[in-house]
Amino acid sequence: MLISNDVIIIKEENGLRYMQFRKLLELGINHLYTLKSEGIDFKTGGPLEEESYQVIAKFLKIPRDKIVIPKQTHTDCVKCVNEKTFQEDLKFTDGLITDKKGLALATKNADCILLNFYDPVKKVIANVHSGWRGTYKKISEKTVVKMINNYGCKPEDIYCFINPSIRVDHFEVDEDVMELCKEIFKFTNRTDDFIKKGRVFEGKQKYNIDTVLINKILLESLGLKPGKIIDCEICSYCNKDEVASARGNGPGYRLAVSAIMM
Secondary structure (H helix, E strand, C coil): CCCCCCEEEEEECCCCCEEHHHHHHHCCCCEECCCCCCCCCCCCCCCCCCCCCHHHHHHHCCCCECCCCCCCCCCEEEEECCCCCHHHHHCCEEEEEEECCCCCEEECCHHHHHHEEEEEECEEEEEEECCHHHHHHHHHHHHHHHHHHCCCHHHHCCHHHHHHCCCCCEEEEEEHHHHEEEHHHHHCCHHHEEEEEEEEEECCEEECEEEEHHHHHHHHHHCCHHHHHHEECCCCCCCCCCCCCHHHHHHHHCCEEEEECC
């Protein structure tokens, strides 16, 4: 069972179970990552989706229309948003940035990495969905570059918080995905650190890829301080009874939400 520790707090209020980062709370930022709760599921078009967002809005103490939700399609598209941003503007979008108070940036996952960013100097937040495709497209790197170029942020000021996601022991891929990873990230000279030879299954060699480590390497290479990249270290697959996991739960899996606002 997931419990609070030095990095995270696990809470339950009014039937909603969720996780928060201690440091992000210390910085005064309202946020949460939803854990499995009865009646909560953010699957697009699902019967519980809108009711679930209403619960989040109540938790954040904002109107429902102040929750900004991108149409995630595993892209590297990151958009800057404000009160005038329309849902139509967020098609094919997997990352959001804002410097506006009272707007909650939301992303969804069920194994993919969700990264929350905060610059306490420039007062800028971001929320990014980075599955293996987004990781290969370096969406986390592009988010930080946009924070720098559009808002004047400095990398050394930016915090990054990594929510529950599938971890290396359970992120298993075939040779084609592994070779693509090796080619894209060969410039790091660390492919042996994040690509591991796995089991042989049905006559095929499998590989395990540490996408979380790849994102950490990308962010550190941009100048983020290692101590400001804060990982909850929760594997969604290992904790599939409490955390949304497509690989762990199968076809009936639910989607979780990470929301962050100033």
